[in-house]
Amino acid sequence: TGPETVGPTGQPTGADRAWVAQSGAYLTTAQGARLYDTDHSLKAGARGPVLLQDHHPREKITHFDHERIPERVVHARGAAAHGVFRGYGTAAGVCRAAFLGKDVETPVFVRFSTVLGSRGSADAVRDTRGFATKFYTSEGTFDLVGNNIPVFFIQDAVKFPDVIHAGKPHPDREIPQAQSAHDTFWDFVTLHTEATHHTLWNMSDRGVPRSYRMMEGFGVHTFRLVDAEGGTTLAKFHWKPRLGVHSLVWEEAQIVNGVDPDFHRRDLADAIEAGAYPQWELGIQTFPDIPEQTFEGIDLLDPTNIVPEELAPVQPVGLLTLDANPSNFFAETEQVAFHPGHLVPGIDITDDPLLGGRLFSYLDTQITRLGGPNFAQLPINRPHAPVNDMFRDGMHQTAVHRGVAPYRPNSLDGGCPFLAGADTGAYVETPVRVPAAAKVREAPETFADHFSQPRRFWLSMSPVEREHIVGAYTFELGKCYEQAIKERGLRVLANIDPELCRRVAEGLGLPAPEPTVPLADVTPSPALSQVGR
Numbered sequence: 001t002g003p004e005t006v007g008p009t010g011q012p013t014g015a016d017r018a019w020v021a022q023s024g025a026y027l028t029t030a031q032g033a034r035l036y037d038t039d040h041s042l043k044a045g046a047r048g049p050v051l052l053q054d055h056h057p058r059e060k061i062t063h064f065d066h067e068r069i070p071e072r073v074v075h076a077r078g079a080a081a082h083g084v085f086r087g088y089g090t091a092a093g094v095c096r097a098a099f100l101g102k103d104v105e106t107p108v109f110v111r112f113s114t115v116l117g118s119r120g121s122a123d124a125v126r127d128t129r130g131f132a133t134k135f136y137t138s139e140g141t142f143d144l145v146g147n148n149i150p151v152f153f154i155q156d157a158v159k160f161p162d163v164i165h166a167g168k169p170h171p172d173r174e175i176p177q178a179q180s181a182h183d184t185f186w187d188f189v190t191l192h193t194e195a196t197h198h199t200l201w202n203m204s205d206r207g208v209p210r211s212y213r214m215m216e217g218f219g220v221h222t223f224r225l226v227d228a229e230g231g232t233t234l235a236k237f238h239w240k241p242r243l244g245v246h247s248l249v250w251e252e253a254q255i256v257n258g259v260d261p262d263f264h265r266r267d268l269a270d271a272i273e274a275g276a277y278p279q280w281e282l283g284i285q286t287f288p289d290i291p292e293q294t295f296e297g298i299d300l301l302d303p304t305n306i307v308p309e310e311l312a313p314v315q316p317v318g319l320l321t322l323d324a325n326p327s328n329f330f331a332e333t334e335q336v337a338f339h340p341g342h343l344v345p346g347i348d349i350t351d352d353p354l355l356g357g358r359l360f361s362y363l364d365t366q367i368t369r370l371g372g373p374n375f376a377q378l379p380i381n382r383p384h385a386p387v388n389d390m391f392r393d394g395m396h397q398t399a400v401h402r403g404v405a406p407y408r409p410n411s412l413d414g415g416c417p418f419l420a421g422a423d424t425g426a427y428v429e430t431p432v433r434v435p436a437a438a439k440v441r442e443a444p445e446t447f448a449d450h451f452s453q454p455r456r457f458w459l460s461m462s463p464v465e466r467e468h469i470v471g472a473y474t475f476e477l478g479k480c481y482e483q484a485i486k487e488r489g490l491r492v493l494a495n496i497d498p499e500l501c502r503r504v505a506e507g508l509g510l511p512a513p514e515p516t517v518p519l520a521d522v523t524p525s526p527a528l529s530q531v532g533r
């Protein structure tokens with residue numbers, strides 16, 4: 001809703017006012033008192049000491065002193081855009097979510113990011129890219145918080161602090177920002193071999209996208225879709241860019257980082273400003289919801305696995321168009337808060353142990369990053385569906401709540417308002433049966449194979465893509481200071497493929513070790529290659 005009235009300085013007033021800074025005819029203090037000078041402090045004489053009693057400079061400098069908020073602990077550097085998502089209606093058989101309905105249009109905000117670098121780092125580094133989408137649906141906000149790589153480094157969220165500590169700059173010298181010359185990164189991914197698949201994707205051309213507009217996106221985890229009758233289907237989400245999937249070659253990336261560290265950010269904003277709106281189709285791979293939660297022998301709860309598209313084709317369910325740039329980077333791109341637990345009726349979670357930890361982490365970190373529990377009231381985070389949550393008070397509360405009885409039922413605020421039932425649009429968890437089992441910490445046996453999926457990826461690459469992968473491993477491992485880490489890196493590569501190992505070993509001037517596990521007999525998946533995408 002718009003402001004109720006406009007005050008003398010042009011500022012909207014009234015209970016619902018939205019502050020529009022510096023829109024008035026004259027400058028004021030934060031309290032609205034008109035200023036006659038903002039360039040000179042009050043002093044005892046033109047050459048005398050500055051007076052503490054002068055409120056305006058203190059207010060101005062104090063505000064400035066607190067302008068920065070903590071950057072995201074990961075994905076600190078990002079660029080975002082507004083857009084619209086239009087459902088095709090093709091998901092109706094498996095998912096009741098209203099926003100997937102035929103021709104239903106839903107406003108969205110999408111933030112792309114690198115993972116490891118700080119807010120001021122360069123864009124075209126070798127890294128995973130975040131692809132987070134906030135759908136402001138009529139049934140509440142749905143966040144699809146994905147990456148441009150369909151698998152993850154670890155299988156259990158309890159290791160997330162560890163993998164990020166390994167990937168962030170070394171604590172002594174605070175370098176590097178990216179993966180190169182990174183002993184701790186390579187130490188981690190060669191000791192925790194579940195990281196092999198994600199690392200291989202990073203070392204492929206996917207690690208250096210040409211543009212945010214030319215990346216695929218993946219929800220990574222398997223989700224559980226619920227249809228109108230309560231039937232369930234397991235599914236993985238995919239974003240397919242209309243412009244195809246394109247990458248920089250490493251030499252280009254290095255030049256770009258020097259010449260224009262804002263390359264991806266600029267590219268996205270310029271394209272939208274020029275009316276070349278980037279588009280992605282949202283698609284789903286679906287799998288029967290069987291108790292084992294596997295498909296063709298692939299454990300669907302293991303986030304280091306993909307399901308080849310040849311086995312489960314991606315079915316398009318809607319179209320995303322990004323058509324507007326943010327007008328204020330801080331208010332929108334910086335303050336947006338995504339959360340994999342922001343779900344709408346029709347989309348439920350599975351027991352992927354990585355997803356389980358994520359459901360805790362995002363809200364927790366945002367309470368620090370955005371200064372308390374009320375950041376859902378920030379304009380970019382406000383749902384477009386009505387909110388009636390009984391949450392009260394707290395840091396940075398901006399709502400003026402009415403009534404005296406924020407509890408239900410009550411007999412003071414008009415009784416007990418309507419609570420939606422399962423058949424009236426409420427979010428109802430799927431009553432999935434939890435197997436009677438002892439509490440354990442061990443991972444399931446099906447999480448133990450760390451090499452056959454990376455092997456499939458390598459065997460699916462074209463000759464030039466293989467050359468790039470060999471070059472990337474040689475460059476990155478070659479920059480490690482510790483010889484033992486290079487050697488361990490080669491032992492991991494031997495378990496993916498002896499040819500890959502031999503070529504990197506040659507580049508490093510080291511002997512190529514033999515595999516320590518039997519090489520899996522896998523069928524290549526041509527859909528994994530970027531050629532023809």
Ligand code: HEM
Pocket residue numbers: 071072073074075078111112113129130131132145146147151152156157158160161219220221303336337338354357358361362365366369
């Ligand atoms: C931020 C994706 C795993 C914790 C993000 C963002 C993306 C993302 C895209 C940036 C959101 C934005 O643009 O604001 C993923 C994916 C994962 C994954 C695809 C695995 C499949 C995890 C895990 C944890 C975690 C396991 C913790 C246990 C965080 C935190 C942030 C973040 C703390 C910063 C959020 C903020 O400050 O708003 N993640 N992530 N992520 N992620 Fe993840």
